[in-house]
Amino acid sequence: MLGPSPVPLTSAYDLAMLDLDGVVYISGSAVAGAPEALSAARAAGLRLAFITNNASRPPETVARQLTGLGVPADATDVVTSAQAAARVLRQRLGDGARVVCLGAAGLREALAAETLVPVGAEDDAAAVATGYGPEIPWRDIMRAAVRIRDGLWWVASNTDMSIPTDYGTAPGHGVLVDTLRRFTGVEPVVAGKPARPLLDETVRRVGGRRPLMVGDRLDTDIAGAHNSGLDSLLVLTGVTGLPELLSARPNERPTYLSPDLGGLGIAHPAPEPAGETTRLGGWTARIDGGRAVVEGAGDVADWWRVVAVAGWRHLDATGTPATAEGLHAPVIYAL
Missing domain, CATH: 3.40.50.1000 (HAD superfamily/HAD-like)
Known part of the structure; x- marks a missing residue:
């Protein structure tokens, strides 16, 4: 289940290990708001490392691309x-x-x-x-x-x-x-995610006593964090949507969830199970006849958190993922 952080993640962790495609950029363009969010995280004292399963490009090439997208990076910040x-x-x-x-x-x-x-x-x-x-x-x-x-x-x-x-x-x-x-x-x-060596190598090269994995893929980024015993933040700017989230097995569930990288700079409340429902910040979620149902109003991030936890509770109890049929996710606005 999602864990709480009463303080911004920039205060709870000293290193963010960021997947690239779907998190920092998509198809060669920066994710909307990502440069600003990462600049703010650095200003708050969070060290950034950019990690990639792509073995074809040297770190210098990746660093030049990031810098050109408005995310300043040196080769020493990149681990492949x-x-x-x-x-x-x-x-x-x-x-x-x-x-x-x-x-x-x-x-x-x-x-x-x-x-x-x-x-x-x-x-x-x-x-x-x-x-x-x-x-x-x-x-x-x-x-x-x-x-x-x-x-x-x-x-x-x-x-x-x-x-x-x-x-x-x-x-x-x-x-x-x-x-x-x-x-x-x-x-x-x-060597690459979800296996452990890449994350271990990142900590060895970049440093960090309290690292946080940040990614958009459950089966590589989040599963890799689990395999390494690390906390993780899932962002929804890449490949993970409602069906993938509702189907996530325990080793694919993040510690925190945010629509985008703005989640690094905020505290994270945890949804609260209440009988057959799950509640957070004005939203109530339940699984009715195998379908996810969300009612109420509130913050977009809390909507995603409450439906995720409701879905995971159902999956753990029944072994069958809930469906998102008829459920319309709120629009995720860029930072």
Whole structure:
């Protein structure tokens, strides 16, 4: 269930680990109000880290994009799944180990930065590292697959099944991971969300004793926070809507919920169960015949919080998600 914070999250935590697409930007443009909200959070003393499962781009490239969108960032503020994968490899293999690099520049640079030696699919190596890379030749994928099947250790940067592109949603690195997994019968070590290494690497690089994960995806951002034992804030500017929220299993439920990044700068009241209903700030929610029903008036954020908790109570009691049929969510206004 959603937890309360009697003080703004900028006071309760010292580091916000921000997912990028759907949280800070969408399709190359800043989310409305995000630059202002992040500037205010920094002014309140919150350290910001920008984390991404995308292993193809080096941190410097991501930092330049963010700065161009009005969110000033240095390369040291950005942590990628490629960096997390390289750290996992170095911890096991040590300095100078040769690693087959099946990915783009971001993965090659991350391996080299950890004093590992990226090599080709045919070269002598102690492991294989894979990441998103649209120009990887199929012959290299075939050769790496055979070597993994024959026992070469495999670390995958992430298992994201899709990625946003200018021409629509396209297959992500997770599709390649699934192909290799089925061919080889091998489960890779995964570095990106929802696995733990990326969040651990972020804290190691950026610092923070009270980190907060901020994301828009339940199955990666929020599940990743659960896997790392961290609190999380779900924002509704990305892929999560009512159906996804009502279907969230316990390990996909955030600590806090906000329509947008303005939620970093406010306190968070928790909905209160009252018999068959859940109440908060003038709103009352219940599940009637399997459908979510919300009545009352009040703050938009409280509407989402109360319907989420009502839905989770129903799911836990019955094993079946409530539907949002006939339920009209209030408009989420930008900051």
